[in-house]
Amino acid sequence: MTSSELVKTFRTVLCPTLTGDQAMELISATVPVSLPAGDLVFREGEKSNGLFILLRGSADVSKQAGDGTAKVLVTLKGPTVVGEMGLITDHPRSATVRAVSDCELHLLTKTQFARMLEAERLAAYKLIAAIADVLARRVEIMDQKILALGASEATGSAPVGELAALRAKLFTEWSF
Amino acid sequence: MSAFEEVNYYFRKAARVMDLSAAVEKMLVTPFREVKVDVSIALDNGQLGTFIGYRIQHDKTRGPMKGGLRFHPSVDLAEAQALASLMTWKTAVVNLPYGGAKGGIAVDPESLTPRELERLTRRFVQQIHDIIGPQQDIPAPDVNTNPQIMAWIMDEYSKFHGFSPAVVTGKPVELFGSKGREEATGRGVVWALEEYLADAGLGEVRGKRFAVQGFGNVGSWACRFLHERGGRVVAIGDARGAIGHREGIDIPTLVEHVAKTRSVAGFPGAQGISNEGVLLADVDVLVPAALGGVITEANAKDIRARIVLEAANAPTTPGADDILEGRGVTVLPDIFVNAGGVTVSYFEWAQNIQQFSWEEEKVNAELHRHMREAYATLARVVKSRKVSFRTAAFIVAIGRVGRATVLRGV
Structure with a gap:
């Protein structure tokens, strides 16, 4: 990927208000990472080291279910960003990301990012504003989901998973 | 395997047949x-x-x-x-x-x-x-x-x-206890067997040979009821010794002997045998009626009885249970066979709450009804799902507890 392509990709996936120079500054703060298909980008529960920009390739995002099996939530396709929460919180990774094809990524480490903030680099602040915008939108979606859940509980129309399955099983197939 | 793991082994076996989820299993076991x-x-x-x-x-x-x-x-x-x-x-x-x-x-x-x-x-x-x-x-x-x-x-x-x-059952009959409570487990054990014999076309207790391990409350009453019906109890063991008699031990006389000496050992009307000899005796029905874990992987292959009637709690280890099942020995499981005791406890509790006492005929008739109905349900599961009586019992139990749980809500 040429440097101008890289600048364009960073502006698109990270923050459209970055100037070319600011994008370059961010790019130079990152380290390129190449992963063959099947390798882990990061694992749920581990300490996060920063944010990844997935330039090329695709990766599965999965989460452990209660019974210990992994459930794939979504398959990401580059160019996109993954692990942005890891840049600003100290919480462990909330999901596992695994390359499903050969992937080309850039890692912006927490340490580098902290240095940029310390040096009052505008690029870093723009990036925070962009992540805040993403998080605000997620909260909005979640609020709507909670409202929808509350409505279905109130009418009793949608019993939830496990117990409903048990009820169905015990009152039909296993009733003697 | 600890006792808890053994119970859970049988529980899980049934839960797997029913294809319950791990989360449901955990909820029911905890x-x-x-x-x-x-x-x-x-x-x-x-x-x-x-x-x-x-x-x-x-x-x-x-x-x-x-x-x-x-x-x-x-x-x-x-x-x-x-x-x-x-x-x-x-x-x-x-x-x-x-x-x-x-x-x-x-x-x-x-x-x-x-x-x-x-x-x-x-x-x-x-x-x-x-x-x-x-x-x-x-x-x-x-x-x-x-x-x-x-x-x-x-x-x-x-x-x-x-x-x-009503806070406790098994009280003396003179103090709000129930008539028929003392012999209830032994009575239930024999009724459980009779239901199976009739259903399987194996006739009746009369003439059949029995070995009974344990001569406490449950074992001694079971022996008395078997003897009353013409069954021949040919081997009996307890903690202090074991006795055998080819034609069947005279139970009423043995009861008198045990009342005096506290053991079947030294009973003049029979020969002394080893305790293992009771388990391996050449009989139709083996009745473990003492402590748990007596039928093990070590002796299960040598048991000659075709029916194991579990009067005790958990007398058969899971490994032994699999061996017996593999050999086609019918194991009538503890949670059904010895439930007569808790059933008459329930009647005692009901009488205490009603402040009304039942005659022994009513106690026995109600107990007989409970054992018959329980057997009929188990037999339906055994036949329709091709499982052992033990797995069937757990399936019935899990179903009843599970249905009550979902109806009440979690």
Whole structure:
């Protein structure tokens, strides 16, 4: 990927208000990472080291279910960003990301990012504003989901998973 | 494998047949409440004796919890957990409106004087009186506990909560006990067998040969009922020895002998044999009626009986159970076979609550009905799902507890 392509990709996936120079500054703060298909980008529960920009390739995002099996939530396709929460919180990774094809990524480490903030680099602040915008939108979606859940509980129309399955099983197939 | 793991092994086997999820299994296995208390008393010699008491309450979805109290050095959390969950499944198999519990004190009652035993019992009640009760948890006799101890429990509990005969069952008949309670388990054992024999086209008890391991309350009454029906009990063992007689032991005379000597050993009307000889005797039906874990992987392949009638709790280890099943031996499982005791406990509790006492004929008729209905349900599951009686019993129990759980809501 040429440097101008890289600048364009960073502006698109990270923050459209970055100037070319600011994008370059961010790019130079990152380290390129190449992963063959099947390798882990990061694992749920581990300490996060920063944010990844997935330039090329695709990766599965999965989460452990209660019974210990992994459930794939979504398959990401580059160019996109993954692990942005890891840049600003100290919480462990909330999901596992695994390359499903050969992937080309850039890692912006927490340490580098902290240095940029310390040096009052505008690029870093723009990036925070962009992540805040993403998080605000997620909260909005979640609020709507909670409202929808509350409505279905109130009418009793949608019993939830496990117990409903048990009820169905015990009152039909296993009733003697 | 600990006792708890053994019960859970059978539970899981049934749960797998039913394809229950891991989360549902976990919910059904996890005890409702586990209580461990200090039971300290002044001994007659002036010294302090400190013992540990337990009460595990496994499940109360289908009603107040029910289960015995045992006074034995082996009592611990794991054992009580296992037996408490077994009570949940047992009460469900015979369809009593109860959940399961179990408990006791880690003590050798032989080492106590009667006055110490009374103090110990009363102290234990003082420590657990707020978690037991006629509508909460109703203890009963078990290993080394008897009607007198139940009477003390009733008396001590009533000091805190007012007159409450229904807080405990297995009381003396003179003190709100039920007629027919003492022989109930043994009676139920024989009825369980008769239901199976009739259903399987194997005739009746008359003329069949039996070996009975254990001659305590359950074993001795089972022997008496088998003998009454013309069954030939050819081998009997207890903790002190074992006896055999090719044509069948004269049970009424043996009962008199045991009343005098406290053991079947030395009974003049039979030959002395080894305890293992009882388990491996050439009989139609083997009745383990003493402690758990006597039929093991080591001896299961040599058992000659075609029917194992589990009068004791957990007499067969899971490995032995698989061997017996593989050899085509029918195992009638403890949670069905010995449920007569808890069933008549239920009648005692019902009489106490009604303040009305039943005649023995009514007790026995109701017990017979419960055993018949339980067998009919098990047999339906065995035939329609091609599973063993034990798995069928757990399937029926899990179904009843599970349905009550989802109906009540979690």
